[in-house]
Amino acid sequence: MKLISIKRETKPEVRFTPKMGALSVKVTYIKKQFLNIPFKTLYKYRETYYGEVKDCVNISLAK
Known part of the structure; x- marks a missing residue:
């Protein structure tokens, strides 16, 4: 049994950008x-609409 493991999880979230407003990614x-x-x-x-992979530090959560 492994003590330390790494797991990848994908889930939809609603993000907010000043230029585009709220978007679901x-x-x-x-x-x-x-x-x-x-x-x-x-x-x-x-992952963007066009298939690019971007870091999540540039956009914030919409709440």
């Missing part, structure tokens, strides 16, 4: 787990 999280309990997010990225 698929955000992929890469998380480090200890005994199947996630404790650290290593990286998160999103």
Whole structure:
């Protein structure tokens, strides 16, 4: 049994950009787990409408 593992999870989120407003994108999280309990997010990225992969630091959550 592995103590530390890495898991990738994709889920839809609503993001907000000043130019385009609110948009729904698929955000992929890469998380480090200890005994199947996630404790650290290593990286998160999103896929654009055109298929580009971008980092999630440039846009914020719409709430």
